[in-house]
Amino acid sequence: MKTSEILNSLQFSHTIRRLCYQLIENHNDFSNSALIGLQPNGIYVAERIKKELEIICKKDILTGSLDITFYRDDFRRKDKPLIPSVTNLDFSIENKKVIIMDDVLFTGRTVRSGLDAIMAYGRPAKVELLALVERRFSHHIPIRADYIGKSIDTIQAERVTVNWEDIDGKDQVILHTPEEK
């Protein structure tokens, strides 16, 4: 696998900061909005955005995590069972503007499951999608993000990983490309 850096840590933090201001444009003081990270990786996006927003807005922002396992469309299509993660929504989403977040928007299937999962908790006034990285032209279903950190063109065999400073030691987005034979 060849690796190349798509976002270095400085670009990473600029991107996060820009996404925060884009969110503020639409959500003002977040009094009726909530951030929801999709398990497993979207929770890191939501946590980071929450941290930045709380510094900028100087107030607590409602944040939760959502497990989508039971809504996935690949049940019985894997060798191992799909083991669920934790959903942590200790607030009502009824009539709230909800922004669901994931690190990489690839096929769109996770987000499709996330939309079903979120509706089981009530009827939000609006649902938006934020993706730190969007892999264009790879969607299997017609889903588009409202807020995109970085849009990249990739082929199916490539892989995108997002590293986080507090977990992996460095903020970074990396593209892994298989070696040509």
Place this chain on the structure above:
Amino acid sequence: MKDLSVDHLLGIKQLTQDDIQIIFETADSFKRVINRPIRKVPTLRDITIANLFFENSTRTKLSFELAQKRLSADVINFSASSSSLKKGETLIDTVNNILSMKVDLIVMRHPLPGAHQFLSRHIDAKIINAGDGTHEHPTQALLDCYSIREKLGSLKGKKVVIVGDIKHSRVALSNIFALQKLGAQVMVCGPTTLLPKYIAELGVLVENDLSKALKWCDVANMLRIQLERQEISYFPSIREYKALYGLNKPLLDKINKDIVIMHPGPINRGVEITSEVADSENSIILDQVENGVAVRMAVIYLLSSKINRI
């Protein structure tokens, strides 16, 4: 990622400690599902489950059926009283007839110990044992252990006494296996006539004196006297049983210790346990019922994920 080591839930005996942990962790997620505004997930929308009850059941059947419906499975029910069994059909024929209606998973209660084991060798469907005679009742043991884990954090090193009719109880046997696999110490307590002769060989402590057992334990699981399974009298009278093995408040006050009180139901109020104790703060009897749905959802989910993987 982890997977269950078994294809059917025939008994706790066949499960590993890891299997039980996977079931518990999955049940944690389902417990959150059944406590939110919409208590249903679409996961098993293409799975059909048959509940075959060759023996009476109220709560286990309800609990299983609810678990299946919360997972969006299609459910058919069958009970012995309304079946062709009385017309002389064999178990395999009955089940194969049901399976030809494209059923993926069977939940069965049967009066004969080992009926599930036998069936698992002859049919092509996942099987969950909902009780086989006096042998095992694995989902009850799983939900009992899950409830202790929820109340006390872990089962490791905990002391659990099972009180009452151990001889006729499938709940007792499955509980002994499950508790031991999770690292708990187990004692059985009851009149000698209601304790199987070789029970100590399972590695459990045996006690005839209830107050000694209570002094020892962290958790007391009170079993029902199964009069319907007792072909002869095993004790002189209900009144005497109640005096020696009934759990009441004065007895607990004398011991002066926090003991978690459990009962698999249905309760004979005033026999093995008084209302005062059954409804007390230390009783987790109703938590057991709620957890039963979550644990059964977990078992059904994990076994269903093995059905003809596409």
